[in-house]
Amino acid sequence: MNISAFFGRRNQPSLTISIIPFSFLIASLLAVIIIEGADGVFTLGPWILLSASAIALALAIAGRTATRRYLRLGLQKSAMQILPAIPILICIAIVATTWMLSGVVPTLIAYGLHFLSPELFLFITCLVCSVISVMTGSSWTTIATIGVAFIGIGRILGYSDPWIAGAIISGAYFGDKISPLSDTTVVASSTAGVDLFDHIRYLMFTTVPAMTIALAVYTAVGFITPLHSSPESAPLLETLHATFNISPYTLLIPLVTLVMIALRISTFIVLLTAGILGAIGVFLFQPQIGMSVAELASSVWSGAAMTTGNEALDELVATGGILGMLPTVFLVLSAMVFGSAMIGTGMLTKLTDSFTRRLRKRTSIVSATVASGLTMNCATGDQYLSLIITGNMYRSLYRKHGLEPRLLSRAMEDSISVTSVLVPWNSCGLTQSMVLGVSTLAYFPCCIFNLLTPLMSIIMARTGFKIRQSQLAPARA
Helix, strand or coil, rough: CHHHHHHCCCCCCHHHHHHHCCCHHHHHHHHHHHHHCCHHHHHHHHHHHHHHHHHHHHHHHHHCCCCCCCCCCCCCHHHHHHHHHHHHHHHHHHHHHHHHHCCCHHHHHHHHHHCCCCCCHHHHHHHHHHHHHHCCHHHHHHHHHHHHHHHHHHHHHHCCCHHHHHHHHHHHHHHHHHCCCCHHHHHHHHHCCHHHHHHHHHHHHHHHHHHHHHHHHHHHHHHHCCCCCCCCCCHHHHHHHHCCCCHHHHHHHHHHHHHHHHHHCCHHHHHHHHHHHHHHHHHHHCCCCCCCCHHHHHHHCCCCCCCCCCCCHHHCCCHHHHHHHHHHHHHHHHHHHHHHHHHHHCCCHHHHHHHHCCCCHHHHHHHHHHHHHHHHHHHCHHHHHHHHHHHHHHHHHHHHCEHHHHHHHHHHHHHCCHHHHHCCCCCCHHHHHHHCCCCCCHHHHHHHHHHHHHHHHHHHHHHCCCCEECCCCCCCC
């Protein structure tokens, strides 16, 4: 039998055939989560994606639903969405390392701890975690470092673990969601075909109201909670000051970065400049570290580690570098291959048409996107996979109904990035519950920001606030 003959013409795949690769992906990921835990998704996820891609291609060849032309177009379409994120992810790794070693993040932590107040502890915890997460682009780093410190301080004050964890997670995922340094923010915007900073600006319409309500709730809880004596945060501050030169001058680096963002300079240039400024800042602001250019280059490539005498700070400065970002890059590229296979074989179109053929109105389309994002978070156990799969499912539907791509990217971010930590078997939920020592189901109702954001996305879609539509195919509310 001549295999090339199968590429000569294209039949439409059936719904049953189209579901098989997707079902294999979900079943395999769930099995990995059960057997290997959260880390298994990160290490085995790429191979599962590639296997699912091979299954899709094999079924397409057998069913004559693939042609060389469509497979090539599928690869081009998927690559155009994903490949621009790769250099940005590398720049993120550079910025994360240089901003840590130059004292930018340590300065923010020190200033945050200085403003601790017992009654406003939850409010300040959420606010500090959000600022640090914006600057680092990592909710995981924020939670595993300053979040762990806040857990200890909050317990001494008399707050319950779920409320402390809820404030930490709300702040950390607020920053992770809107930071240009966040890999999930980059993946969401690139998958939907939206400029990164346009995506971030559009997110503000749902993110700011949700965070405002969350901060109000944490303030109220602080005033009604019976509190104990003030915490002893002096040792943590002493370690910070002994290790780094804590100075407001270090904040010139993020200030310049924010100015560049406001001027709408390209994402890659902004992040590259931020990394270069951070590298200069290591020698300018932290000469006591005694780091040479070669050592800095080594830290940027393979990660940095310092012994400060404080475990939380040791974890904070232990950045992964470019090598630490490569597993994420591999996962993204593997997801690109899976997306290419599903698009090129027509299977993704079949699945999308089956799930969305009755969707006509703007609110129902956004609501379906939010629901699909939540479902993907539960099904795949990984926010990267959820973002990429959901984006591929709905991108053409939004275009068909005249809805702008940034509405899709916002709905994805609102429903996937911030809710992954609320799913007990998701890699985020498993990791953060383990780091904070609080079960996912316990902190679930206290993560006010994470719970409100998906609702805000649907509410904004219903009101039509700041939503532009094509005149060719306008979607009703």
